């Protein structure tokens with residue numbers, strides 16, 4: 208199983224299926240052909256945090272969205288002026 212992390216704003220992804228890559232490698236394919244065979248592309252709903260896909264060979268690929276930071280730490284500029 209391949210886990211792919213997508214950025215908070217991403218609605219599409221492309222990745223390499225690890226089992227396919229491994230199979231291609233052990234069967235002696237050229238690296239370029241292996242990449243082509245293992246390549247998986249698709250879309251993910253903007254609100255979906257977790258989703259799964261299957262590559263052409265049926266391996267599961269889990270998409271996980273990197274969590275959006277709930278609060279960004281605020282830098283207090285006033286501290287710079289105290290001294």
Ligand SMILES: [Zn+2]
Nearest residue numbers: 224227262266
């Ligand atoms: Zn695969």
